[in-house]
Amino acid sequence: MEKDNAENMENDIKLNLGSGETNLGGYINVDIRPVANICMDMREYVKTVENSSIERILLSHSLEHIPKTDAEILLQECHRIMKLGGILEIICPDAKWAMRKYLAEEIDWAHCQHWLHSLWRDESDRHLWISDDTSLLPMITQAGFKNLQVYTGDGNIAVHSTKT
Numbered sequence: 001m002e003k004d005n006a007e008n009m010e011n012d013i014k015l016n017l018g019s020g021e022t023n024l025g026g027y028i029n030v031d032i033r034p035v036a037n038i039c040m041d042m043r044e045y046v047k048t049v050e051n052s053s054i055e056r057i058l059l060s061h062s063l064e065h066i067p068k069t070d071a072e073i074l075l076q077e078c079h080r081i082m083k084l085g086g087i088l089e090i091i092c093p094d095a096k097w098a099m100r101k102y103l104a105e106e107i108d109w110a111h112c113q114h115w116l117h118s119l120w121r122d123e124s125d126r127h128l129w130i131s132d133d134t135s136l137l138p139m140i141t142q143a144g145f146k147n148l149q150v151y152t153g154d155g156n157i158a159v160h161s162t163k164t
Contacts, residue, residue: 012055017042017074018062027058032124043070046077054081060091065118068129075143082163088145094157095130101155115155133157 016022019029019036029036030045038045043066057078063071078088098115101107107115118127129135133150136157140148145161152158 013053014056014058015046015049015054016058016060017046017078018059018065020062022060024058031062042066043074043077046074046081049077049081051080052083054078054086055083056087056089057082058089060089061093063090064092064127064129064131065124066128071129072139072143075139075145079144079163084163086163088140088161088163089158090136090140090161091156091158092131092136093127094132094152094155095135096132097152097155097157131157 014027016024016027016029019027019031020033021035023029023036028038030038030040030042032039032041042062059078063074066074075088082088093115095116098107098112102109102112116127116130118125133152136159137148137150140159140161144163146164147162149160150157
């Protein structure tokens with residue numbers, strides 16, 4: 001019985017790509033900073049992963065830190081390495097939220113800029129593109145993911161999708 005559970009755990013590989021300092025238990029945490037389990041650019045790491053071998057992928061506040069064309073390729077790679085029925089979860093700052101808050105004078109320009117472009121603590125911290133539902137959702141579906149569930153309202157856009 002213990003062997004079966006161990007084999008199932010091995011088969012349920014989960015990736016936290018662009019993990020930063022958030023190393024999640026049960027995940028392989030990948031980031032270019034040496035705080036992750038694997039210190040490597042997530043774009044290069046996914047190229048080393050076998051087809052259809054990953055159960056779940058999390059991209060939390062990481063996709064916007066690479067060029068948009070690279071993000072499109074990364075999502076295609078995520079689809080390639082994901083098992084059928086696997087789950088992709090993406091969380092990004094929501095540009096529409098920041099703009100609405102700014103236009104309603106609920107946040108100032110500095111806060112809006114921070115939300116859209118980040119703090120720029122170092123080169124890897126800056127946002128290279130900004131997302132909202134009209135820019136992010138087509139990228140996810142073009143990569144081959146289906147059943148998109150979209151959550152907004154807290155300043156972020158979160159999308160859960162599956163490989164079918």
